[in-house]
Amino acid sequence: MGVYTFVILFFFIICIKSEEQLNSGSISNGHCVDDIRALRQELGALREKVFLQETEILRQKGEITQLRQEVVRKPKQSVPPQSVPIQGGSQQTDQTSSIESFSQLHKWSNTKRLLMNSANISSSSTSASPKIAFYANRIKENHNLAVHQALIFSNDLTNVGNCYHHSTGTFIPNISGVYVFDVTILLCSPGHELRTDLVVEGNVMAGHYTGDSTNCSNGGGMAVLHINAGDSVWVRVQTSDGTNGIAWESSFSGFLLYAD
C-alpha cells in the first residue's frame, strides 16, 4: 500500500508540474503531451489497483470476523493470540491491523493443525492397529490363458501380514474389514483382448478389460470391498481369445483400509 501511494504521488506531482509547464506555454512539444497522457493512464491503472486492494482488504476483514465468531462459538478450544480490535482508529491503521491479525490467525490455525497432526501420528503409532498390505507383479503363466484360469502374480514385493500367497495368487486375510484392491493388466498382444475379474470366494466383485490396441494396452481398476477373515481373493480370466501375452508390469495389490 505504502509503495503504491508513493508511486501515485510521484506521478501526480510530475503531472501537475508538466501541466503547469504546458499551461504556461513553456512546453509545446507533442512528445510531452503524449507523456502526460501516458502518465494519466498509468495513474488510472494504479488507482484501479488500489481499489482492488481495498476490496481485498475488506474481504479479508470479513473472513477475520467470521473466524473470530467461530473461535467464540468453541470456547473449549485455545484462543488465538490477542488480536487488534477491528473497530476504531483511522482508516489506514485499521487496515494494517486487520492484515496483521489476519496473518496471526493464519499462523495460529497452522500451528494448531500441526499439533493435531502430530497428536494423530503419535496415537496411531502407539496403538496396535492391524497392518495388512501386499503388492505383487510378474504373472507366472502369462500366455494363452484359459477361461477362469487364475493369474498368479509370483513376485510379491510387499507382503505385510503374509496374507498374500505367491504360489497360488490368492490373498487370504486373517482380519475382517474393508480392503482396497488394485488390479493392473498390461497386455502386449496387438489385436487381442483380455477380460479379467477380481473374485472373492469365487464371486465376481470387479471386472476389467484390456486390449483392442495396435500394440500394448493397459487395463484394470480399483475396488473397495469388505472381506471376511479367511476369504480368498484372487484375479482370474473372464474371457480370452487365446493368444494373449500379459507383460511383467501387470500387478495385483491391496491393503486393509480399516478392520471391523
Ligand SMILES: *[C@@H]1O[C@H](CO)[C@@H](O)[C@H](O)[C@H]1NC(C)=O
Ligand atoms: C494375522 O496374521 C499375522 C501374521 O501372521 C499375525 O501377526 C496376527 O496376529 C494375525 N491376526 C489374527 C487376528 O489372527
Ligand SMILES: *[C@@H]1O[C@H](CO)[C@@H](O)[C@H](O)[C@H]1NC(C)=O
Ligand atoms: C510394441 O510393444 C513392445 C513391448 O513394449 C515393444 O517392444 C515394441 O517395440 C512395440 N512395437 C511397436 C510397433 O510399437
